[in-house]
Amino acid sequence: MPYTNVVFNPAFWKTLVQRPKYTEKDIPDLSGKVAVITGANTGLGYATTVALASHGAHVILACRSEAKALEAIERAKLDIKTKNPLLKTEPKLEFLALDLNDMNKCHQAAKEFLAKGLPLHILVNNGGIMTSPFALSADGIEQQFAVNHMGIKESQPSRIVMLSSIGHEGSVKGGIDFETLNDKSASNPASRYGRSKLANILCGKALARRLSNEKVYVNMPHPGFVYTELQRNNKDSMGAIAAATYDLAGRMCASKPAVGALNQIFCATSPEIEEKDIRGKYFIPVGNELRPSPHALDEELQEKLWSYSEKLMRETLKEP
16 A cells, blocks of 8 residues: 555654754855756755855756746845855856756757766756656656656766655555556556656666765655645646645645755765765655665666666667
8 A cells, every 4th residue: 555654654753853964054065066956947956056056066957948047047146145145256057958858858968068078976866747647758758757767977976866755655556567657547647756756766776786886875865745836737637626735735834945955955965975875775854764665675676677767768869
């Protein structure tokens, strides 16, 4: 039954009464560090951008819309100056075109970044969508799976943050249904979202194993209940009443993006990650490790997803 792993997990409920282990004041000096943040123009991505740039990082906003990204950059500069009125240097912020709904465009974005000749110390795979109506991506892949999963050592020590969600607990039967991935009748908006977020953890764990001998730390945070634009598709997929109820709960109870972003900022910047060699772990707010669902711990499923994803990429990019 979905979410039983959380409901009967005392470690989860304990975190609700604990003080956060990490705040923005704990972020170290990031001068000289280069960070790429996907979906950086709004919500958690924007809050992460402001936090990292406020502490000296050169942040590249990897977004689909250049206009929205440039507007976010100007807004971020003002927010950073408000946070740090004594800041003497101009925040380092720039745009990189990235459409997570199209793997060829993702490939092009990667090449454009490499052409800059910059190191990469922090990669925050933050961009995503939630509970959208059924649709296929430009590559013919179910849209939430395509955007939330398919869209993702020279700069060691470095961090890769794969933003997941507690929603991974509500994935489809079996965790990942490879044979019926594009079958609308085999899932619903919520289970498709859960499947894509489970894929983030599975991929993160598989990647962490492959980088176990490197100083590259891959971890998967859940941001908590945060009120962002991620809920914009709820009306179309859930109906007006359910969407309005969710929206009201979000306005009244959810965290603001600046608070919700702290868990991924913890994974991206906390010295504890390197000091304790933390890799391939799932965190809930703020900085608390939690055991994910049994499907997420299934190493055979992790490797099956890795192989499936590689095959999709080769076919889409027409590479041998």
